[in-house]
Amino acid sequence: MKSALILGVTGQDGSYLADFLLKKGYNVYGSFRRTSHRLFERLEYFDILDKINLVKLDLTDPISINKVIKETQPDELYNLAAQSFVGISFDQPILTTNVNATGALSVFETVKESSNHTKIYQASSSEMFGNSNEIKNEFSRMNPASPYGVSKVFAHKTAQHYREAYGLFATCGILFNHESPLRGLEFVTRKITHNIARIKLGYDKKLFLGNIDAKRDWGFAGDYVKAMWQMLQQDKSSDYVVATGESHSVKDFLDYAFDYSGLGDWKDFVEIDKKYFRPQDIDDLVGDATKAEKELGWKPSITFKKLIEMMVDSDIKLINEHVF
Numbered sequence: 001m002k003s004a005l006i007l008g009v010t011g012q013d014g015s016y017l018a019d020f021l022l023k024k025g026y027n028v029y030g031s032f033r034r035t036s037h038r039l040f041e042r043l044e045y046f047d048i049l050d051k052i053n054l055v056k057l058d059l060t061d062p063i064s065i066n067k068v069i070k071e072t073q074p075d076e077l078y079n080l081a082a083q084s085f086v087g088i089s090f091d092q093p094i095l096t097t098n099v100n101a102t103g104a105l106s107v108f109e110t111v112k113e114s115s116n117h118t119k120i121y122q123a124s125s126s127e128m129f130g131n132s133n134e135i136k137n138e139f140s141r142m143n144p145a146s147p148y149g150v151s152k153v154f155a156h157k158t159a160q161h162y163r164e165a166y167g168l169f170a171t172c173g174i175l176f177n178h179e180s181p182l183r184g185l186e187f188v189t190r191k192i193t194h195n196i197a198r199i200k201l202g203y204d205k206k207l208f209l210g211n212i213d214a215k216r217d218w219g220f221a222g223d224y225v226k227a228m229w230q231m232l233q234q235d236k237s238s239d240y241v242v243a244t245g246e247s248h249s250v251k252d253f254l255d256y257a258f259d260y261s262g263l264g265d266w267k268d269f270v271e272i273d274k275k276y277f278r279p280q281d282i283d284d285l286v287g288d289a290t291k292a293e294k295e296l297g298w299k300p301s302i303t304f305k306k307l308i309e310m311m312v313d314s315d316i317k318l319i320n321e322h323v324f
């Protein structure tokens with residue numbers, strides 16, 4: 001039986017990946033950090049909480065990283081743990097850097113010293129590219145536009161360095177935005193579908209957003225965690241872009257989501273609030289996943305419209321069941 005350690009198992013991708021690996025017969029370890037409130041709702045959604053070996057780890061605490069990796073000696077390690085919200089990274093740049101950059105470095109160093117058979121997946125991001133007009137591939141210039149993006153460039157380059165200097169199997173998945181009914185409530189897609197459900201069921205009247213001209217390449221998280229696993233089944237570590245190849249604006253998302261929900265024209269419900277604008281934003285991001293398709297046989301299975309339908313349906317069901 002293969003073993004996998006998922007850092008950040010309580011997150012969107014962590015829970016989808018845990019479900020995927022358990023179905024493949026893996027012994028799954030998943031890291032969490034203590035909080036004073038509910039934490040495992042995504043694992044409960046998949047009904048897999050009791051199937052995961054939970055381990056306590058914080059990326060800002062190298063002692064916990066050391067202990068967990070030494071004890072578990074996993075065949076595969078997925079570093080999905082991060083301060084993943086770009087917006088807050090402008091307000092908490094040091095925390096973001098400590099978690100995403102220094103934390104990743106501690107993971108690579110510990111694997112090198114005490115578990116060097118472990119294959120590492122590093123969660124890199126399209127945010128590393130920043131603004132420029134072309135479709136992005138593995139060789140595109142990195143020009144990050146947020147503390148989050150900068151922290152991910154550090155971790156990405158450090159993974160490449162450990163690969164080259166020490167022969168570590170450290171693969172970076174450069175994933176473009178991926179969403180699901182389990183997406184955090186502050187990200188724009190889920191914020192829209194959650195608020196559509198609240199408006200539709202009479203709990204709210206308005207939805208406040210920021211830069212709705214921004215365009216992103218949005219895929220489905222379930223498809224993207226499969227790509228992560230496929231990357232670690234290769235003989236050599238490398239970098240892979242994972243994306244749908246289509247970009248849509250937040251306005252396009254609003255158009256279809258409001259139309260599908262039956263609420264009609266989003267302009268009757270949406271107001272712009274300056275507080276949701278970032279000091280710097282990326283206008284448009286679209287990825288070229290040709291390498292992942294050729295080498296991994298990976299392709300997205302869920303369209304932009306289908307993704308929106310899944311998210312709207314799920315949020316209406318949750319609000320109907322009084323899950324806020």
Ligand code: NAP
Nearest residue numbers: 008010011012013058059080081082084123125175177178
């Ligand atoms: P997410 O839902 O925000 O999950 C992040 C996970 O990291 C959570 O389990 C969180 O724990 C954990 N975490 C946060 N701070 C930590 C710390 N100091 N120590 C240990 N764990 C910590 O993010 P996601 O959407 O699943 O994304 C997974 C990874 O992919 C992240 O690294 C993200 O930056 C990257 N990424 C995401 C996307 C995307 O579109 N989703 C695209 C490219 C890259 P709590 O539950 O306790 O907060």
Ligand code: F7E
Nearest residue numbers: 084086125126127176177186187188209210211212214276
């Ligand atoms: O913003 C605009 C916002 O926060 C998308 C993370 O998973 O993907 C994600 O980062 C766009 C931005 O995601 C609101 O300004 C408008 O242009 O949903 P988001 P993100 O910043 O693209 C990358 C690939 C990651 O790696 C990250 O971890 O939507 N926008 N109005 C808004 N965004 C939010 N959150 N809230 C608004 O009200």
